[in-house]
Amino acid sequence: MNPDVPAPPRRRRILPALVCAALxxxxxxGFQVGADRARAADHGSSVLYLPNEHLLRHATAGLNTxxxxxxxxxxxxxxxxxxxxxRNFTWLETMVLTTVRLDPHFKDAFRYGAMFLSALKADAEAxxxxxxxxxxxxxxxWELSYELGMNYLMNRRNEPDARRYAAYYLGMSASTGLASxxxxxxxxxxxxxxxxxxxxxxxxxNMLESPDKVLRELAERKLQEMQIREILxxxxxxxxxxxxxxxxxxxxxxxxKRVKIVDKxxxxxxxxxxxxxxxxxxxxxxxxxxxKKLQQGVLEQVVRDYQDKHDRWPDTLDALVKExxxxxxxxxxxxxxxxxxxxxxxxxx
Amino acid sequence: MRVLAVAGNTFREAVxxxxxxxxxxxxxIVILGSRALGWISVGQDLKIVKxxxxxxxxxxxxxxxxxVGTSLLYKEIDKKTLYTIxxxxxxxxxxxxxKYFGLVALLALALGSMSALxxxxxxxxxxxxxxxxxxxxxLNFWKLLVVTALAVLLSALTSPILGAIIVxxxxxxxxxxxxxxxxxxxFNGTFTKHFFEVIYYCVPNLDNFNLHSEAANxxxxxxxYTAWALAYGTxxxxxxxxxxxLAFEGKDL
Numbered sequence: 001m002n003p004d005v006p007a008p009p010r011r012r013r014i015l016p017a018l019v020c021a022a023l024x025x026x027x028x029x030g031f032q033v034g035a036d037r038a039r040a041a042d043h044g045s046s047v048l049y050l051p052n053e054h055l056l057r058h059a060t061a062g063l064n065t066x067x068x069x070x071x072x073x074x075x076x077x078x079x080x081x082x083x084x085x086x087r088n089f090t091w092l093e094t095m096v097l098t099t100v101r102l103d104p105h106f107k108d109a110f111r112y113g114a115m116f117l118s119a120l121k122a123d124a125e126a127x128x129x130x131x132x133x134x135x136x137x138x139x140x141x142w143e144l145s146y147e148l149g150m151n152y153l154m155n156r157r158n159e160p161d162a163r164r165y166a167a168y169y170l171g172m173s174a175s176t177g178l179a180s181x182x183x184x185x186x187x188x189x190x191x192x193x194x195x196x197x198x199x200x201x202x203x204x205x206n207m208l209e210s211p212d213k214v215l216r217e218l219a220e221r222k223l224q225e226m227q228i229r230e231i232l233x234x235x236x237x238x239x240x241x242x243x244x245x246x247x248x249x250x251x252x253x254x255x256x257k258r259v260k261i262v263d264k265x266x267x268x269x270x271x272x273x274x275x276x277x278x279x280x281x282x283x284x285x286x287x288x289x290x291x292k293k294l295q296q297g298v299l300e301q302v303v304r305d306y307q308d309k310h311d312r313w314p315d316t317l318d319a320l321v322k323e324x325x326x327x328x329x330x331x332x333x334x335x336x337x338x339x340x341x342x343x344x345x346x347x348x349x
Numbered sequence: 350m351r352v353l354a355v356a357g358n359t360f361r362e363a364v365x366x367x368x369x370x371x372x373x374x375x376x377x378i379v380i381l382g383s384r385a386l387g388w389i390s391v392g393q394d395l396k397i398v399k400x401x402x403x404x405x406x407x408x409x410x411x412x413x414x415x416x417v418g419t420s421l422l423y424k425e426i427d428k429k430t431l432y433t434i435x436x437x438x439x440x441x442x443x444x445x446x447x448k449y450f451g452l453v454a455l456l457a458l459a460l461g462s463m464s465a466l467x468x469x470x471x472x473x474x475x476x477x478x479x480x481x482x483x484x485x486x487x488l489n490f491w492k493l494l495v496v497t498a499l500a501v502l503l504s505a506l507t508s509p510i511l512g513a514i515i516v517x518x519x520x521x522x523x524x525x526x527x528x529x530x531x532x533x534x535x536f537n538g539t540f541t542k543h544f545f546e547v548i549y550y551c552v553p554n555l556d557n558f559n560l561h562s563e564a565a566n567x568x569x570x571x572x573x574y575t576a577w578a579l580a581y582g583t584x585x586x587x588x589x590x591x592x593x594x595l596a597f598e599g600k601d602l
Contacts, residue, residue, distance in 0.1 A: 014595060021591040024584045029550045031581035035557050038574035058525035065561040066404040069397045073389055105566035108393050138568075214391060 057102055068103035075099060075109075079116055080214070088297045089121040090304070096130060107141045110134035112215075114147050119218060122294040124155035142179035145172040153190065166190060182206055201226055224269040228284050231266045235274060235282030238262055242280075249280030277335040291333040299339065299348045302326055313346035351439050355447020356454060359421070363455045368416050376409035376463055380470060395476040399565040402467035403482075406489045407561075410460050411520050414452065414493050418500025419512035421448045422597065442594035449501050449590060453494060460490045484575050485564035491582040492558035496520055498589035499553070505596040523555030553585050 057064050075095040082089050096113030100106055110130060118127035131148040138144060149169035152162045170187040173179045186202065204226070207219035235253075238261045242250045245259060252275055256262045266274060272286030299317065302325045306314045309323075317339060320326045332339055340349040363369065383401030387394025422445070425431040434444060464486045471478055499519055503512035529545040529552075536542040557578045563570050 013598070017591050017595055021588050021595075024587040024591065028581055028584035028588060031577055031584055032550055032554055032557070035554075035574060035577040035581055038571060038577050058528045058531075060524065061521040062407055062524040062555065062559045062561070063404050064559075065400040065565055069386065069390075069393070069400050072393070073386060073397075076389065076391055103562045103566070105562045105568050106396075107566060108391065108396070112391050210392070 056098065060102065064102045065106075068099045068106055068109070071095060071099045071102065072106070072109050075113070076214070079120065083120060086297075087120070087293050088300060089116075089123075090301060092117060092121055093123065093126045093130070097133075100130070100134060104134075104137040107134070107138055107143060110138070110141075111143045111147055114144075114151065118151050118155045119222070122155075122298065124151055127151050127155070140176055140178065142173045142176040142183065145169045145176075146179060146183050149173060149187075163190070221270070225287060225290070228268055228270070228272070228287055231274070232282045232284065235262075235266065235276075236280075239276055239280040239282060249278070250276050252276065283335070288333045295330045295333065296339075296348050298330065300346070303341075303346045303348065307346055313343050315343050317341050317348070351443045352447045352450065355434075355439075355444055356450040359448050359451025360454045363417050363452060364458075366417060369413060369455070369459070372409045372412050372416075373459060373462070376405045377466065379405045379409075380463065380467055384474065395471065395474060396565045398471060398474060398476070399467075399482065400561060402463070402471070403485055403489065403561045403564055406460055406463045406467075406486060407492065407559075409463070410456055410489060410493045411496050411517075413459055414456060414497040414500055415513050415516045415520070417455065418452055418497050419504050419516060420509040421452065421501060422504040423507075423509050423512070441597050445501065445505065445594045445597050446590065449497060449593075452497050452501070456493050456497065457490065460486065460493070479564075479567050479569070481560065481567065481570050482564045484570055485560035488558040488560055488575065488578055488582075491579055492555050494586045495523075495553050495555065495582050495589070498586040498593065502589050502593035502596060505593050505600060519553065520555065523553045524559065525556075526552050526554045527556055554581070557581055 060067050075092070078091065078095065079089070082092075092113075096109060096117070099109045100113070103109070110133075114127040114130045114134075117130060118124045128148065128151055131144050131151065134141070134144045135148070146169070149166045149172075152159075152166040152169065156162045156165075167187065167190050170183065170190060173183050174187045182202065201223065204219045204222045207215055208223070210216055210219070235256075238256050239250050241261050242256055242259060245261075250256050253262065253265055253273075255276075257264075268274070268284060268286055270286040272284050272289065274282060274284050277283055299320075302320050303314060303317075305325055306320060306323060314320055314323075317329050321328060329339070341347075342349075380398075380402050383398045384394065386401075387397045390397060422431075425434070431444075435441060464483075467486075468478060468482075496516060496519075500512065500516045503515055506512070507515070526549055529549040532542055532545060536545075560570055562568070
């Protein structure tokens, strides 16, 4: 300090500075209250209390969105690997939930996460849970209520109120004013209770336009499965004719060809073949294999839940029902075949 | 005027610092490289690019503030160049403020460059930017004002390494202050809850300046919120600067 500049006494200099600092601090507290109120008004309130995931967000030093992106990319790779191998998707729900907790506005993670949970893991309830978390945080995202509506329509169609919920959520999607014409058409068609298969077909055809290869492949496969499902009622009719003619049910397509009810094998674009159950019902190995894999995945997941709880594998699959983990053991989709359970390894075949 | 002279010199000195260019180089690599991650996403490439652009501004801006800020005053004392400055007709607080504003100018230049690069890059990739992206970039800069003020305060009190460690911890912890309000319901009405509420208002809340999620997902944020956050940052920075001035005034040189 230059001696030419007169210096006031030290105490006289410090006191106003301290008062000034106190005033600034009080202002900072006041502004924090204001910021909290403004943010609450912007985003609404949280729908669930999940302390661990909240804590995770706090521990990212402001990099929550980047970590969510990396986790989502990891999740996509996980889906691709599981889809080629075991198809259990054990960690899918956890990964997607963590991603969306880190970035609650990550619309695509909600949408595709829900789609993968229902279409690949066959866990429609987890898919519903995920979308129910996403909708309050993203009320303008028409895609989320649309997916939820379609989830009720296709994956939970056997539940008593499924159509009512589907109509409700599709209506919600259309009411954002941002949904495509297709959504409004589906909502209108649903209200008229028209053919649900055509609704499903429209959805997969719509997905065929997606720029993403994984989604296009999924849509293509689902459309091929629909083609197979369309052939089954025709074969059921042919089996009934055969029964009328011969007095017993056909076992293979060759039986039908022999009596000239059909002249050639119906196509299966996915490489499977058709046969008949003991009651004459037409079946297809592609669809049965899909169903078997999904049911097997569900069973193995519940077996693992049992193991987590008791620290040992269940002795039989019935123990899962006794424990209340399942209402009943799902039947093996192949008629006359039972699940083979290995209590030493906890695997189901 | 004297504050501006110090600020100008600080800016010129900091611009010559090699650390700045190393950090800016890495920031540019992260921003441009984020496109590669988008290739393995399911159509979220632009969202990922926006996230990485904003995260680069936040992290590399904070690193510049920490590395340059914590050595600002210490270096002058250590090299004894401070004595030639304070022998001039100048108050010590003017010197501290000059140093602070010089560094703020440097950060404005660095963040301005990163924002311009991000904007151009997103446009080149065919993306669109809404107002919320620029709100997020502005709040990133305001967050660095608080971090820089803290760095200057610690520069007056401790060595650069210790100061850098403390400021970095405060940067991480400052994003986690919400945890003090997220207590389980069993804490309701207890002393602990009130204690943590007091802590919540004392620790700088850097999460106020985090609009990355909204910016990357095009969720509009009210101007009122932005104004509150800017006011909060200004007030908190003022508190830290006053403390830095007092600490430097009382320093035995």
